[in-house]
Amino acid sequence: MRARFGFVTLSLAFSPCPNDTFVFHALTHGLVAGAPRFEVTFADVDVTNTAALSGEFDLVKVSYAALPWLLDKYTLLPCGGALGRGCGPLVLVKDQSITSLGGKRVAVPGDRTTAYLLMRLWSAGEPPAEITVVPFAEIMPAVAAGRFDAGLVIHEARFTYQRYGLHALADLGEWWETDTGLPIPLGAILAHRDRVDPEQATAWIKESVRLAWENPRASREFVLEHAQEMEQSVVDQHIALYVNEFTSSLGPDGHAAVDALLNRAAAEGLVPATPLVGA
The missing domain is CATH 3.40.190.10 (Periplasmic binding protein-like II)
Structure with a gap:
C-alpha cells in the first residue's frame, strides 16, 4: 500500500483534447523536475466525473459541476484546469x-x-x-x-x-x-486527499504549464496524436482559447466563478450545497 504522500507512480486522468495534452505533456513525459512518473488514462470528462466518485485516480480532470460529489475525496487544485472567456458551451x-x-x-x-x-x-x-x-x-x-x-x-x-x-x-x-461578469468554469484538476500532497501537485502542474508555454512545439506530436483527427488550425485555436491565465492560476476571478456557479446551482436545487472553494 502506498504510504501517505509517498509515491513511485501516480495515476492521472484527463481528456485527449488539445488543451489537456498541451498542459500535461511536460508532466507526463518526465520533463518536470522532482515530479513522479505517471500512469495516464485518457477519457472524456463524463467518464472521469464518474470514476472520481470512487476515488479511482490520484490526479484527475473533472467538470466543476461535479465538485459537490467529489470534494470529500479530492482537493481542488488552483491550476491546470479550463476556465476562460468566450469559450463556453x-x-x-x-x-x-x-x-x-x-x-x-x-x-x-x-x-x-x-x-x-x-x-x-x-x-x-x-x-x-x-x-x-x-x-x-x-x-x-x-x-x-x-x-x-x-x-x-x-x-x-x-x-x-x-x-x-x-x-x-x-x-x-x-x-x-x-x-x-465572471469567466466560465469548465474543467477542474483534483488531487486525491489521501494519496497526493496538493501543494506538490500544484507545483508540478504549474511547471508543466510554464514549460508548455515556453516551448509550444515540444508537445505538438503528442497533442496531434490524441486530437481525434483535428486539423492543425483547429488544434491551435483550441489551445489558444482554453489555455490561458486561469490555467496557471485560478486567481480571485476564477474562484469567484466556481463559487457563483455552484451556489446558483444549489439555490436552484440542481446540486448539493458545496462549501466555498475560496481563493
Whole structure:
C-alpha cells in the first residue's frame, strides 16, 4: 500500500483534447523536475466525473459541476484546469425554428458536466427536455442526422459546427459572462486527499504549464496524436482559447466563478450545497 504522500507512480486522468495534452505533456513525459512518473488514462470528462466518485485516480480532470460529489475525496487544485472567456458551451440545432428546449430531444455530453449545468440554469422555467447522454464526438453528427432536436457541445465544436449545417441556439458562455461578469468554469484538476500532497501537485502542474508555454512545439506530436483527427488550425485555436491565465492560476476571478456557479446551482436545487472553494 502506498504510504501517505509517498509515491513511485501516480495515476492521472484527463481528456485527449488539445488543451489537456498541451498542459500535461511536460508532466507526463518526465520533463518536470522532482515530479513522479505517471500512469495516464485518457477519457472524456463524463467518464472521469464518474470514476472520481470512487476515488479511482490520484490526479484527475473533472467538470466543476461535479465538485459537490467529489470534494470529500479530492482537493481542488488552483491550476491546470479550463476556465476562460468566450469559450463556453453551445446549444446547437439544425432547425432554426426551434427557439427553446422545452419538450425537445437534447443530446448532452454528460449529466454532471459544467455544460449541462449551465444549460439547465439557462433554460430554467421551461418545460423539461428529453435528455440523452451521448459521447461528445457523436453529438453534432446525431443532431445533423435528425436523431436529436438539439445538442450541447463543448471544446473544438465551437470552431466546426457550421460544417454539419448546424446553428447556435445559445452560447452559454456568453450568457454566463453577461449575467455574472465572471469567466466560465469548465474543467477542474483534483488531487486525491489521501494519496497526493496538493501543494506538490500544484507545483508540478504549474511547471508543466510554464514549460508548455515556453516551448509550444515540444508537445505538438503528442497533442496531434490524441486530437481525434483535428486539423492543425483547429488544434491551435483550441489551445489558444482554453489555455490561458486561469490555467496557471485560478486567481480571485476564477474562484469567484466556481463559487457563483455552484451556489446558483444549489439555490436552484440542481446540486448539493458545496462549501466555498475560496481563493
